[in-house]
Amino acid sequence: MIAPQNAHGTVRTLLAAALTLFLLFSCSADDRDEAAPPAPTEAPVTTAQAGEVVSDAMLVASQALYLAIATGASDRQVATDNGRLSLAWSEDADFLSGAGVYEIELDRYAIADDDPFALAYHGYLLTGTITLRSETGARTRLAVDLETDHADPELYPARIVELDLSGFADAEESATVGYVRINGQEFTFAELAEAF
Numbered sequence: 001m002i003a004p005q006n007a008h009g010t011v012r013t014l015l016a017a018a019l020t021l022f023l024l025f026s027c028s029a030d031d032r033d034e035a036a037p038p039a040p041t042e043a044p045v046t047t048a049q050a051g052e053v054v055s056d057a058m059l060v061a062s063q064a065l066y067l068a069i070a071t072g073a074s075d076r077q078v079a080t081d082n083g084r085l086s087l088a089w090s091e092d093a094d095f096l097s098g099a100g101v102y103e104i105e106l107d108r109y110a111i112a113d114d115d116p117f118a119l120a121y122h123g124y125l126l127t128g129t130i131t132l133r134s135e136t137g138a139r140t141r142l143a144v145d146l147e148t149d150h151a152d153p154e155l156y157p158a159r160i161v162e163l164d165l166s167g168f169a170d171a172e173e174s175a176t177v178g179y180v181r182i183n184g185q186e187f188t189f190a191e192l193a194e195a196f
Helices: 004-028 047-071 116-120 189-194
Strands: 077-079 085-089 100-109 125-134 139-149 160-168 177-182 185-187
Touching: 047 077, 047 085, 047 100, 047 116, 047 125, 047 139, 047 160, 047 177, 047 185, 047 189, 185 189
Parallel strands: none
Antiparallel strands: 077 085, 085 100, 100 125, 125 139, 139 160, 160 177, 177 185
């Protein structure tokens, strides 16, 4: 278990890792799939609104990884007391390098108001999966398939988050392949990064 004095440092490290992953994919402005995006399936969202829901998904992913490290779970899975968030990881997973497969399952999950991760949280309820996959830690694939809800749907209209990106941690090989779709609209991570 992580000592209390190290918990804040671990949270900062995980948030930095999530932000690094986010910025890594921001280099992919022109490296999207050639196929035409599907027609929007819900209300249109602005780039800023798309950035908010993706940010919430990244915060929840960071929180799940922190939960696994803080509890020292040895059976390759961990869950919140209410079971609305669970994380399972492969036998070869290495939290330090990022290698392995990490699958987060969410069931109308929201970060609690008194949680340190709530400081930058926009309040989306998230249902679905977030998967991080890397053979060596150098190249990472991030897949997000979520349905969302919010208490203020006019200000926070994102309902469907579909994201599938892969890229290299090495700055010299930062090209990524994949897509980001919010309510069926396609965005690049470069666009979303500007919204932060």
